[in-house]
Amino acid sequence: MSKTVRLCAADELAPGEARRFDVGDHRVALVRIGEDFYAIGDRCSHADFSLAEGEVLADDCEIECWKHGSTFSLKSGEPQSLPATKPVPVYDVVREGPDVLVKVT
DSSP: OOEEEEEEEGGGSOTTOEEEEEETTEEEEEEEETTEEEEEESBOTTTOOBGGGSEEEGGGTEEEOTTTOOEEETTTOOBOSTTOOSOOOEEEEEEETTEEEEEEO
16 A cells, blocks of 8 residues: 655755665655656665665665665666665655655555
8 A cells, every 4th residue: 555645845856966764664765856756765775874874875865875875766776886786765755835745565
């Protein structure tokens, strides 16, 4: 069963910024690139560090884990560089007026 949860207003997150949100048992990293929002699991699959603390690579639509440098696609959750080899979950993002919501299962 999935549920949709409001994370924040769109203008609370600057372009190129990532922020962690706890949604039930899920740690979600919400990332803004331009006017687009992406939500992925906030735990690096290599060593369990917060991805929201890493650098957003807007041109590649990726986020880099600050600890060991693995990058993850914001669209698929797939690792784009080592040492990570396993993907992180991705979540559907919905805009409702000024709000950004995420669907989690």
